[in-house]
Amino acid sequence: MNRSIGPSDTQIDQMRENVFARIGESLPALEHAAGRSRQVLEGPTPIVLDRRPEATPHAAQKRRNGSFLTRRLSAISLAAAALVAILVIGNAFGWGPSGGATAEAASLLEQAAVATIQTSDPTVGPDQFLQISTHAVFATYAVGPNDDPKNLASRSVFLTPSTSTLYMPADKSGEWVWQRTALKPDTFFSEKAKVYALDQWKHLGPDERTGTFRAPDGNFDGSPWLGEDLAAMPSDPGALLSYFYETSNGGSNSPEENAMVRISDVLRSGLAPAELRAALYRAFAMIPGVTVVERSATLNGQVGVAIGRQDPTRDFRQDIIVDPATGLLIGERQVQVKADANVPANTVIGWTSVTTTVVDSAP
Template sequence: MNEVSLLRQIRSDAPEPEREAVDQARAALFERIHADAIPGARSVPAKRHRRARWAGLGVLGAGALTVALVATNLLGVGDWRGGADPAAENALNQAALASIDTSDPALLPGQYLLVESNSVYGNTTQVDDGEYVSYLTLNKDKLYVPADQSDEWIWERGARVPYQSFNAEGEALAQREYAAAGQTGETLRAPNAEFYGNSVIPDFEALPKDPQQLLDYIYKTTEGQGISADWMALLWITEALRTGVTPADVRANLYLAVAGIPGVEITEQTANLDGQTGIAIGRYESKDDSRQDIIIDPDTGTLIGERRIDYSGDWGYPANTVRSFTAIKTSVVDSAPDGGTQNGHLDGEGCTDLGSGAFQC
């Protein structure tokens, strides 16, 4: 029994694949396994379990993931729960393959992966007449990830500033609340990204390596949360991806998991997000008349960002408004800023760390 026969046991009613398709899939499988068996980057041992990896995939990890990708090519992912439409499923599969081909940047000792994120969020206030007034704010952050991730991470958090208003009342409210808050940026510094006492990075290595098991895990983890099970599953994946530090193999598996969520489709072939362009893949949620997208560079499989579009026209937002988005850029740099504490402003204000991210000020 060959590896394709094993894969076909997943779904016994799958049509017999063309001989050429089987040969191509097998060739791609072994080509990637052999290619990833050659170490192309320095592997940095972590002193603690919670870490993401920048080095090349291990032979077992690469082989297992490629088997999953071959299974996707031959059998499809959508049968798990109905799944994405065929065009989106194909795009996500190609993005997963591109992620593995591109891999992760190799960091030398003393270098950092710089993750720059521009994040826009909505703010809503109910004014005296009972109406809702909303506006958008912008945060510009920089996260410096060390080559040895047990070392100190540095997080430069920009002040939240007014970004977009939809009427004169919203503009006045934005400026008034910004002035009252007196916000300034801050610099945080902590080993293992444990800012404010908790790591801001998911434990990627603990996630299931099989895409179907990963999706099942996500549905179980988010059960009973959010607007709907499918909406919450996509949101969970979106939040993991937008950290900007998702390892290539995990990113590929997350893309394949997205393909198993019902209602996922290509929403825009060429989407522009904060000056970067990619393919937008998302899902419309009827319960709150909104759509969640992820935007992917189809050539590299890297995440450009994510956005949420509100169609309802409620809560002081015009209909068809991009209510929030996060745009991400990554690069390798040779240094990081000095200064900073684990808890930023909270340390300067004399707050007491109560543990698990709770503070008393």
């Protein structure tokens, strides 16, 4: 059985980190699929700070958005808490100041919520593994030795593909296995970017391109594969959205952006049971600004409906790709809505697709 319910949320968070950072001085890479991010500093020659998976293979606790770590309510005033509660209740019933998703998006998300409960979760028998396979493409923004870091147009921008496979045992306290492979860059937004990217790729050693890691209980660096506390999440969609708002630490540009990011992460983690996934879809539908952007979106050969939101402070849009008929989350993508100094408008600058199945053995 193939299911698109996903790997650790950290892998997807790294994609967003690459886009959200957008200051022009970072060369992002995968956390899970290709290692922690790398930063290129200007100088006589590029200096690459590379925290490889060999040292830090799993970084679920090291987020762009600290809200993924939160295990308690934010330290907010009573007045602010009351305002959040009013907004959540209002959005749940469609009468809040911003409302929720459009009627079309809400209908499709409700359809997905109903279908995900009817679609059986994969059963992992004794000595079997849940295999979560990911294909991801991340935008990379690099500053070379002769570039002006203050001039965004001087950056080298290209897309970096990768793959990742996680094997989760039936007994979650047992040994988990994670394989990751960084692939050769294949999409470039300038000739200079192509030269730069292929030169960087040429100098990567075998251990930087691929690796296999093992850890009991999925704690590859002492932290859980999924940073969220699933047991703390309410089953009621309105209360669930309120939970995400209240446990945000302000790392995103808005509570709505934070909630959308975290809901997407949990959906694709592979750990949320069907009832929680259904509640997550319904909570997603309560977020203001969510709309259907493409009725037939293809992601790595799979077709679904693209439902997304562009935060007013961003020049890109965040989409999830859903199959409403089955309730499966096919993947996620980022689309550059407004052209910047390097990337044309309406360009997909990152995406991740995921398939999950049960296997009898792990590497």
